[in-house]
Amino acid sequence: MLAKERRGDYLGDTVQVIPHITDEIKSRIQRLATDDVDVVITEIGGTVGDIEILPFLEAIRQFRKDVGRDNVFYVHVTLVPFIGPAGEQKTKPTQHSVTELRSRGIQPDVLVCRSDRAIGEDMKAKISRLCDVDEAGIVAAPDAASIYEIPLVLHDEGLDDYVCQSLKIENTHADLTEWKTLVKRVTSAQQTVRIGLVGKYVELADAYLSVAEALRHAGYELDAEVEIEWISSEDTEGLLAEQALSGVDGLVVPGGFGLRGIEGKVNAITYAREHDLPFLGLCLGLQLAVVEFARNRAGMSGADSAEFDDDATYRVIDIMEDQRGIEDMGGTMRLGSYPARLEPGTKVAELYGEPVVYERHRHRYEVSNKYRDRLVDAGLVIAGTSPDRKLVEFIELSTEEHPYFVATQAHPEFQSRPDRPHPLFYGLVRAALARAHAS
């Protein structure tokens, strides 16, 4: 919008929150309602009552008027806390939150009530009465053991029936057989396997949510519960690596930025390579696996990534050619889905089972082509590259050398699904299980 204003698109108008920003928001919502879509779900971030959220609430309020009452449905997620000393659940926060929403002109159609325990029928009746929402629209959503149970909980509460009825969507039946099978598999694993995840932000597991879920998805397929050992990269520096990693059956080094903790990650990879510990490197994880290999196997002492040491003798990871000269940090990386051609006969190709694969990327640095031959001569297997062969996308060590040492420049974790584990994570967990059984 600022660019539009500078270009003069507003023809001298005073550009204001209402209508200009709200109109822009509405047009973005409308844009998703293409011919091949029946339902658009739009989540508004933040909490009702925030100052920042006001233009968004105004936009979705107007939206119902624009596209018609029968075509818009408001779901409000709220909290019903249990107060220990009083020994009861409280509806007041929900009431206040609904009052706030109404003061912006939005009457919710459904209240999804989050709580740490079940919400009784009396409580639902009370909330219904006080918030002026149909009793059928009060949905109890107590904490679930696994996030994959939530669709079943909401279904049992009649949420999808109520939504379809209100939006006058022809009433079909939700077939949840497959989903129930999945949830059963999630909760009934017969064995456990421990995977170490070495990162900078391990205190906040959400920072690696997709990686953790991708590991668990692979476990579901293999009838194993994956226990993730969160290891700070500062705890694997030097001789600490052995101590930190001796108890795990597999290792993941996920993506990351910044210098802190880099050496710890490199040391962890050395340990994995030398001790046959199944290893999967993602993005930065691949770059550090290459640095490690260059230093300790290819005789390039002091090898590093140009990102961390621009004066290193061997900059085995360097900035991509088309990234040179870019100074802005935001929105300038190689980003989104790109194809890669896999080398037949490699572990990676075998796991994917396809010659060309698409994975999502987010990076600025790459394996330097200057040292590629030297790394290959020392035994590094380039298992996949960009179609023009210029960018290294996958590396591995041969089966004779290591049971599972694989890394990719991409972020395969984003394509893993609970009912469709990603091949590389599947490979890691399978190898880790084999190691656990052997010991």
Add this chain to the structure above:
Amino acid sequence: MVAKHIFVTGGVVSSLGKGLTASSLGRLLKNRGLRVTMQKLDPYINVDPGTMNPFQHGEVFVTEDGARPTSTSATMSGLSTNRCGVNRTLRPDRSTSRC
């Protein structure tokens, strides 16, 4: 059928599971044979979450088209839709030339 719109808002506190609610509902509707798509509108001033600290917002999720929403709604997107690249984080003042 004209596209139907469902808006999900949150009250009282953050991290209640708005994204999980939205994506779980998406999965239920999808299993009823409906074609569902999903997006998140996040009210902050960054153009996208690509440069934001994971400590504050969790992981930066990358979609097929390179748009980057944060937090749980994206990671559960497989629940609601397999149409990749439809998870978008939008802001009011983001330049239209970007998408």
